[in-house]
Amino acid sequence: MTTTGEDHTATLTGPWWWARWRSAVLDGSLALVSAVECAIEGYPFADAAGVPVPAGMVFGALAGSMLLFRRRWPIAVVLVSIAITPAQMGFLMGLVGLYTLAASEMPRRIIGALAGMSMVGMLIVTYVRAHQGMVRGDLQMVGDWFVPFVSITTSLGMTAPPILLGLYVGARRRLMESLRERADSLERELQLLAERAEERAEWARNEERTRIAREMHDVVAHRVSLMVVHAAALQAVARKDPEKAVKNASLVGDMGRQALTELREMLGVLRTGDGGSGGSGGSSVRMQTVPLAAVGVAAAAAASRAVDEETGDGPCLDDLQELVGQSAAAGMVVDLFVEGDARGYAARVEQTAYRVVQEALTNVHKHAAGAKTRVRVAHRGAEIAMQVENGPPPEPGAASDARLPSGGNGLVGMKERVLGLGGVFVSGPTDAGGFRVSAVIPSEA
Numbered sequence: 116m117t118t119t120g121e122d123h124t125a126t127l128t129g130p131w132w133w134a135r136w137r138s139a140v141l142d143g144s145l146a147l148v149s150a151v152e153c154a155i156e157g158y159p160f161a162d163a164a165g166v167p168v169p170a171g172m173v174f175g176a177l178a179g180s181m182l183l184f185r186r187r188w189p190i191a192v193v194l195v196s197i198a199i200t201p202a203q204m205g206f207l208m209g210l211v212g213l214y215t216l217a218a219s220e221m222p223r224r225i226i227g228a229l230a231g232m233s234m235v236g237m238l239i240v241t242y243v244r245a246h247q248g249m250v251r252g253d254l255q256m257v258g259d260w261f262v263p264f265v266s267i268t269t270s271l272g273m274t275a276p277p278i279l280l281g282l283y284v285g286a287r288r289r290l291m292e293s294l295r296e297r298a299d300s301l302e303r304e305l306q307l308l309a310e311r312a313e314e315r316a317e318w319a320r321n322e323e324r325t326r327i328a329r330e331m332h333d334v335v336a337h338r339v340s341l342m343v344v345h346a347a348a349l350q351a352v353a354r355k356d357p358e359k360a361v362k363n364a365s366l367v368g369d370m371g372r373q374a375l376t377e378l379r380e381m382l383g384v385l386r387t388g389d390g391g392s393g394g395s396g397g398s399s400v401r402m403q404t405v406p407l408a409a410v411g412v413a414a415a416a417a418a419s420r421a422v423d424e425e426t427g428d429g430p431c432l433d434d435l436q437e438l439v440g441q442s443a444a445a446g447m448v449v450d451l452f453v454e455g456d457a458r459g460y461a462a463r464v465e466q467t468a469y470r471v472v473q474e475a476l477t478n479v480h481k482h483a484a485g486a487k488t489r490v491r492v493a494h495r496g497a498e499i500a501m502q503v504e505n506g507p508p509p510e511p512g513a514a515s516d517a518r519l520p521s522g523g524n525g526l527v528g529m530k531e532r533v534l535g536l537g538g539v540f541v542s543g544p545t546d547a548g549g550f551r552v553s554a555v556i557p558s559e560a
Contacts, residue, residue, distance in 0.1 A: 132187045145211055146183035153179030153204045160202040175204050182208045189216040193229045200236045203244070209233060210277045217281025218288070230278050238270035329528040331378075338374035340480045342367050344445040366444055430469040432457060432492070438469070439490060442476045448487045449476070455494030464556055467532045468492070468501055471540075474525045475503035475552040483508045486549060498538075500555045507548035529554070 133139040153175035161171025181195045193216050196209035213233060217226055245262040349363040430438075439451045460468075472490055479488050488505040526542055529552070533540040538556040545551050 138186070142183055142185060145185075145207070146180050149179035149182040149205065149208045149211075150176040151179070152207055153199070156202070156204040160204065164202075175199075175202075179205060179208055182211060185212055185215040189219050189221070190225070190229065192216075193233065197229075197233050197236050200233075200240050203240065206273070209237075209273060213274060214277035214281040214284075217278045218285035219281075220285075226278070226282075230274055234270045234274040237273050238266050241269045242266035325531070329531065335374060335378070338370050338377070340477045341441055341445050342370045342374070344480055344484070370441075430473075431462070431465040432460070432468055434469060435472060435490070435492065438473055438476070442480070442488075445480065446485065447476070447479065448485075449479075449490060450488070451490045451492070453492045453494075457494055458558070460499065460558055464499065464536065464558065467536055467538075467556060468499055468554075470532060471529050471552065471554045472501055472503055474529050478525055478550070478552075479503075479505045483550065485509045495558075497559065498555050498557050500553070502551065502553045504545065504551040505549045526552075 128135060130136070130139055133142070154172045155175070157171035157173075157175025158168055160175065161168045164171065178195055178199050181192050185192045189212060192208065192212040196205045196212050199205045200209070213230060216229060242262060245265050249262060346363075346367055349360050349367065353360045436451065439449050442449050472492075476488070476490075479486060483505050486505040486508045488503065491500075491502045491504075493500040529542075530540045533554045533556060536556050538554060540554045542552045543550070
């Protein structure tokens with residue numbers, strides 16, 4: 116992470132207004148050199164001004180030490196250097212002050228005004244000193260052009276280089292800060308995108324776990340419930356009616372084979388999604404954190420499942436007659452009524468309708484064994500409706516004879532399936548003491 120904004124503020128370790136101790140030491144050294152320079156230059160100034168030499172040197176040292184505040188008050192440093200220009204003091208302070216001013220965040224008009232004042236002051240002082248030298252005869256070997264030439268050259272040389280260098284350094288510093296801020300912003304955006312991608316991946320994992328649990332429940336619960344019912348019937352008639360016992364045993368075997376076939380198909384899909392990670396050397400520990408690349412893999416797997424569903428693999432409405440027949444063979448009194456003309460629905464619509472009827476019949480086996488049950492399926496213009504209604508069990512406690520466990524997830528799974536397709540799901544007891552499950556699914560879901 117780069118150091119800008121709050122992070123940059125946290126890195127300020129220097130004293131007072133300095134960001135670093137290194138900057139404080141540099142400014143202190145420059146101020147010391149400037150104070151010595153001005154103190155030395157204060158000696159001739161004291162003679163020319165007619166003041167005591169110690170006073171002139173102290174004045175020069177104090178004026179030169181102003182360079183210590185160049186980062187805090189660059190305008191004051193430049194003004195002091197302009198003020199002591201007539202005394203021919205503070206050349207180092209003038210150069211460093213102008214550079215600091217140009218590199219700062221001051222408005223350009225202020226920088227231009229102070230730079231112009233410094234250049235004009237240096238021009239005037241140099242011109243006067245050079246002209247006095249001509250008058251005294253110190254410069255007899257040069258022509259009249261020398262005075263303006265040396266005045267302009269000196270003023271430009273003492274003003275333009277520090278200003279231009281300061282402007283360049285300031286612009287480069289602002290550019291680097293802008294780049295750091297953009298890098299920070301980009302890093303934050305990437306981190307936010309990564310967090311959102313991880314949240315989407317976690318959501319996808321939860322959805323996949325819910326889907327797998329729902330499918331496992333639908334596949335296992337119905338088949339195993341019928342197997343338990345047939346096994347109980349087999350136990351009851353094994354000695355009294357051997358022929359019926361053999362028939363029930365055959366049905367139990369068929370149910371077991373069908374359940375195993377469906378489980379193998381589902382587990383095969385799961386193993387295909389593992390990418391061959393389940394080696395023979397024992398169980399592997401998978402990390403909880405899924406990389407971002409797994410999002411694309413999950414999307415591809417979801418697309419593959421969608422294609423499989425569109426091809427019609429899995430149960431459909433044509434299998435309802437067989438489903439009802441299996442329940443009837445297990446001893447349930449069940450009737451199937453179909454209204455309207457069947458049409459070609461999407462595979463997921465037919466699968467959802469089938470699973471709703473299947474789970475409703477399973478619940479009858481669990482909770483109302485022997486109850487008369489009616490299954491209604493209505494094909495309407497823009498939707499398909501189904502209703503499974505059973506009466507009360509013929510004998511109290513008959514539902515517990517087979518000792519079928521209930522996980523409490525059947526109704527939840529049916530509701531999730533129907534609502535996922537934009538349908539309506541209602542379930543609850545009837546006035547006659549039975550139970551009713553109703554669902555309506557849009558045909559264009």
